[in-house]
């Protein structure tokens with residue numbers, strides 16, 4: 001199978017996770033799909049992994065990932081393909097009050 | 098027409114439909130534990146006898162929605178008890194039965210009342226503004242409608258559509274903030290708006306307002322003590338603004354310092370427990386004092402979701418995930434003791450989360466018991 005092209009992707013990190021990304025609010029990675037982009041993120045910052053993934057390697061069901069304004073649950077999930085210059089956001093649930 | 102349903106829950110009779118006060122009738126009779134002797138307390142001093150002096154239209158609030166806040170039932174939660182023969186009971190304070198659908202009606206009412214009494218808040222002149230994850234905002238908006246004052250709220254844009262629609266239906270104006278910044282970002286937005294304003298705002302700041310925990314010190318705590326006939330041995334609840342935990346715990350501590358006061362948090366900064374804070378990665382509310390807690394525990398989102406579903410299917414109680422987390426934590430605590438009366442909070446109604454997908458998740462082997470202690 002022909003290998004897919006790798007897009008450059010910007011991932012926006014929510015405030016509660018920034019202590020795992022050296023306080024960076026965005027991280028630039030490569031990947032053809034949401035899954036690949038998240039994999040390169042957790043390779044760069046391994047401490048993030050248990051917060052995003054189960055031990056069995058599945059994305060935790062309550063982790064909200066948006067491609068632009070769209071929840072990937074309503075696209076193609078982790079297999080959603082990424083255009084070049086895609087922007088992914090990890091959106092936390094709303095805490096307190 | 099009032100229909101009366103008589104339900105038998107573990108030997109106690111609960112009359113349903115005759116008004117809230119009756120719901121609290123001795124749900125606790127069954128098990129007899131080492132008591133603390135005769136207990137009496139004037140609990141039901143209501144905060145609803147508040148008149149808005151000089152309001153646009155002068156209205157009596159005596160029988161308004163304000164009078165329906167508090168005095169919630171205490172419900173036995175058998176799904177959280179260790180099982181037959183165990184001498185441990187678990188109860189949930191049904192805060193979802195407040196008119197605004199959550200535990201936040203109490204602090205919102207007290208915050209507004211103290212604001213008016215101190216002269217900081219003139220409902221005719223000021224706009225009430227605060228940051229919220231939804232429930233406090235719904236409570237403020239409800240009070241604003243009933244008491245004729247204007248409400249503006251900063252809320253992360255990813256709040257559920259149910260919440261945003263509720264808020265707007267109650268007449269509030271919303272400032273939607275960056276979802277990635279959470280309620281910390283919403284707080285920053287409010288501070289910004291207030292700094293640039295020319296005095297039109299009353300900014301009570303629920304995270305740093307003593308009236309928040311005092312509302313629970315004066316109502317929720319005494320109600321729990323009375324409803325357990327003073328037999329409560331453990332109080333456990335999750336931390337958001339921490340008002341519920343601080344107020345109830347301080348009240349119980351003052352009554353009997355040996356009552357355990359357990360604070361619960363999500364186990365990860367990225368969690369699905371709306372309303373709860375992971376303190377290590379959040380702006381810690383000014384009203385929080387960790388020393389009040391006798392113990393700290395964490396709950397995973399998957400255990401909380403599983404318990405939220407069980408509450409619906411086994412108890413007929415539609416509550417939100419933070420209530421599910423509370424009950425999961427209470428169940429774990431109940432399994433670790435031989436004798437006791439454990440009380441937790443059922444923070445808000447599950448109808449606020451109907452669009453969430455966790456309701457449909459299949460039950461897996463990772464049940465509540467799976468959480469490591």
Ligand SMILES: Cc1ncc(COP(=O)(O)O)c(C=O)c1O
Pocket residue numbers: 096097199200201230231232233335336337338339340341342371372373417419420444445
């Ligand atoms: C759904 C829900 N659960 C729990 C809490 C926590 O309560 P507290 O703010 O008193 O700590 C809140 C607070 O907003 C909430 O909205």
